Amino acid sequence: MKNNLNSIAIRVDDLSFHYGDKNVLQHVTMDIKKGSFLGLVGPNGSGKSTLIKCILGLQKPQQGNVYLFGEKINKFNDWEKIGYVSQKANSFNTAFPATAFEVVSMGLFGRVGLFRFLKAADKRKVWEALKSVNMEQYAHQNIGELSGGQQQRVFIARALVSDPMLLILDEPTVGVDTESSESFYKLLKELHYNNNMTLVLVTHDVGVMTDYVTDVACLNKQIHFHGNTREFETSSSENISAFYGHHVHVLHHDHDHA
Amino acid sequence: MLPFLKYEFLQNAFLTGIMVGLLAPVLGVFIVVRRQALIADALSHITLAGIAANLLLGKWSSFFATANPIYLGMAFSVGGAIFIEQLRKVYKHYEELAIPIIMSAGIGLSVIFISMADGFNTDLFNYLFGSIIAVKQSDVWTVFAILIVVLLFVFFMYKELFVLSFDEEQGRLSGIRSNWILVAFMAMTALVIAASMKIVGILLVSALMTLPVAASIRIAKGFKQAIWLSVLFGEVAVISGMFLSYYLDLASGGTIVLCLVVILFLCISYKKFTGSRKVGHL
Numbered sequence: 001m002k003n004n005l006n007s008i009a010i011r012v013d014d015l016s017f018h019y020g021d022k023n024v025l026q027h028v029t030m031d032i033k034k035g036s037f038l039g040l041v042g043p044n045g046s047g048k049s050t051l052i053k054c055i056l057g058l059q060k061p062q063q064g065n066v067y068l069f070g071e072k073i074n075k076f077n078d079w080e081k082i083g084y085v086s087q088k089a090n091s092f093n094t095a096f097p098a099t100a101f102e103v104v105s106m107g108l109f110g111r112v113g114l115f116r117f118l119k120a121a122d123k124r125k126v127w128e129a130l131k132s133v134n135m136e137q138y139a140h141q142n143i144g145e146l147s148g149g150q151q152q153r154v155f156i157a158r159a160l161v162s163d164p165m166l167l168i169l170d171e172p173t174v175g176v177d178t179e180s181s182e183s184f185y186k187l188l189k190e191l192h193y194n195n196n197m198t199l200v201l202v203t204h205d206v207g208v209m210t211d212y213v214t215d216v217a218c219l220n221k222q223i224h225f226h227g228n229t230r231e232f233e234t235s236s237s238e239n240i241s242a243f244y245g246h247h248v249h250v251l252h253h254d255h256d257h258a
Numbered sequence: 259m260l261p262f263l264k265y266e267f268l269q270n271a272f273l274t275g276i277m278v279g280l281l282a283p284v285l286g287v288f289i290v291v292r293r294q295a296l297i298a299d300a301l302s303h304i305t306l307a308g309i310a311a312n313l314l315l316g317k318w319s320s321f322f323a324t325a326n327p328i329y330l331g332m333a334f335s336v337g338g339a340i341f342i343e344q345l346r347k348v349y350k351h352y353e354e355l356a357i358p359i360i361m362s363a364g365i366g367l368s369v370i371f372i373s374m375a376d377g378f379n380t381d382l383f384n385y386l387f388g389s390i391i392a393v394k395q396s397d398v399w400t401v402f403a404i405l406i407v408v409l410l411f412v413f414f415m416y417k418e419l420f421v422l423s424f425d426e427e428q429g430r431l432s433g434i435r436s437n438w439i440l441v442a443f444m445a446m447t448a449l450v451i452a453a454s455m456k457i458v459g460i461l462l463v464s465a466l467m468t469l470p471v472a473a474s475i476r477i478a479k480g481f482k483q484a485i486w487l488s489v490l491f492g493e494v495a496v497i498s499g500m501f502l503s504y505y506l507d508l509a510s511g512g513t514i515v516l517c518l519v520v521i522l523f524l525c526i527s528y529k530k531f532t533g534s535r536k537v538g539h540l
C-alpha cells in the first residue's frame with residue numbers, strides 16, 4: 001500500500017458523508033494519480049463540492065479516509081502545495097475593499113507563515129500569477145469593481161500563486177465567457193503538461209472538458225465511473241444519460257450539437 | 259500649546275481620544291467587512307452591564323467603590339465577546355442571532371443592576387453619552403495598555419485577519435487556526451469598546467467603530483488604504499469633536515459622532531461627484 005501511494009496524489013478510501021440525516025456521499029473510493037487531469041462530473045446536488053471539501057479537510061466525513069500525497073489528511077501539512085478555487089468564490093462580499101493584488105497575495109499566506117510578512121520575491125510571484133491569467137493591468141482595482149469573469153480569474157491566480165502541485169477547481173468557468181473559458185482551459189492544460197501539476201476540475205461542460213482532461217469521474221453520491229477519457233467516451237452516451245437521469249448530448253466545441 | 263490643553267483633565271481626555279480614534283476604526287474595518295457592524299452595539303451594552311454591576315457592588319464593598327468601573331465593564335465585555343463567538347457556532351445558519359441575544363442580555367442586566375443600585379447618577383450618565391471631563395489619569399494608562407496590545411495583535415496577525423475576513427475557507431486552507439484568532443479579535447474589540455466609553459459613551463461607541471469605515475470604503479482602493487483612511491477619519495472626528503465639545507460645552511460623544519456623519523456625507527458626495535465626472539468625459 002505504501003509503494004502504491006507514492007504515485008497517488010489523492011486517495012479517497014470508503015468515504016461517506018451526510019449532512020444531518022441527508023446522505024450526500026456513500027462509500028466513495030478512488031485514487032487520483034499524480035500528474036493526471038481529472039474531470040469530475042455529476043448532476044446538481046450529487047455531492048461534487050462536498051467531496052472536494054472532504055478532500056481539502058474543510059468538511060469531516062463521518063466515515064472513511066482521505067490521503068494527500070501519501071499522508072493521512074489530519075497529518076498533512078503542506079497546504080501551500082494545494083491550490084483551490086471554490087464554487088462560491090464568485091459569491092463573496094463584492095463590497096469588500098481589497099485589490100486584485102491583495103486577493104492574490106492571500107494564496108501565499110500558508111507559505112509565508114505566522115507572524116511573517118510578504119517579501120519582494122513573494123510580490124513578484126503575485127505579479128506573475130496575475131500575468132498568467134492576463135489580469136496584471138487590473139492589479140490595483142478593487143475586486144468588487146471587476147466583472148464576474150475577471151473576478152474568477154483573480155481567484156484562479158490566487159490558487160496558482162503558491163506553485164501548487166495539486167490544483168482543485170470547483171466549476172471555475174461559470175460566468176466566464178466562451179473565449180476566456182477556452183483560454184482558461186488551455187492554461188490548465190499548459191500547467192498540467194509543463195509543471196506536471198495534478199488537476200481536479202469540477203464542471204458541467206462534459207463535452208468541452210473531454211478535450212482537455214486525461215481522466216473522468218462521474219459522481220452521484222457514489223462513483224459511477226472512473227477511468228481515462230477514451231474509456232469515458234467509448235462508454236457511450238447511454239451510460240452518461242442513464243447516470244444523469246436524462247438524455248445528454250456530449251458535445252465538443254468544434255462540433256455542431258445534433 | 260493649544261490653550262485648552264492647560265488643564266490636566268483635558269490632557270487626559272485628549273490623549274485618550276487620540277488613542278481611541280486610532281483603535282476603534284482599525285478594528286472597525288475588520289468588523290464591517292465581516293458584516294458584523296452590530297457587534298459593537300451588543301458589546302457596548304454588555305459593557306454597560308459591567309459598569310452598572312460595579313456601581314451596585316460599590317454600595318456594599320469598598321473595593322468596588324474605589325475601583326475604576328471600566329475594569330468590570332471590560333471583564334463583562336470580553337466575556338460577552340467570547341460568548342458571541344460560541345453562539346455563532348451554535349446558530350451556524352443564523353450567525354447574526356448571536357448579536358441580539360447578547361445585546362438584550364446586556365440591557366436586561368444593566369436595567370436590573372441600575373434599579374438595584376437605586377437608579378441613575380451622573381457617573382452612569384457620563385458612561386452613556388461620553389464626557390471628556392470625566393477621564394481620569396488611570397483611564398489614560400488603561401487605554402494606552404490596550405493600544406499596545408491591539409496594535410501588536412493587528413500588526414502581527416494582519417494577514418490572518420485579512421484572509422479570515424475575506425474568505426474563511428481560504429484561511430483554513432492556509433493552515434490558519436481561525437478559532438483562536440477570531441476569539442482573540444473579539445476580545446480585543448471588547449477591550450476597545452470599553453476603552454472608548456468615556457470619550458464617546460456607550461450608546462455611540464459603535465459609531466466610532468463603523469462610521470469611519472463606512473466613509474473610507476466608499477473611496478479606498480484596497481484593504482490597507484481602507485484601514486489608513488478609516489484611522490484618518492476617526493482621528494479627524496475625535497479631535498475636532500473634542501474641540502467643539504469643549505468650546506461649545508456640548509457632550510463629546512455627540513459632537514464626535516456628528517463630525518463622523520459630516521465626513522461620511524463628504525465621502526459619499528465625493529464618490530458621486532467623481533463618478534459623475536467620469537461619465538461626463540465618456
Ligand SMILES: Nc1ncnc2c1ncn2[C@@H]1O[C@H](COP(=O)(O)OP(=O)(O)OP(=O)(O)O)[C@@H](O)[C@H]1O
Binds near residue numbers: 024042046051087
Ligand atoms: N451546508 C449544507 N447543509 C446541508 N446540506 C447541504 C449543505 N451543502 C450541501 N448540502 C446538500 O448536499 C448535497 C450535495 O451538495 P453539493 O454542493 O456537494 O453538490 P454539487 O454536486 O456540488 O452540486 P452543484 O453541481 O449544484 O454544485 C445537496 O443535496 C445539498 O442539498
Ligand SMILES: [Mg+2]
Binds near residue numbers: 048049050087170
Ligand atoms: Mg458544487
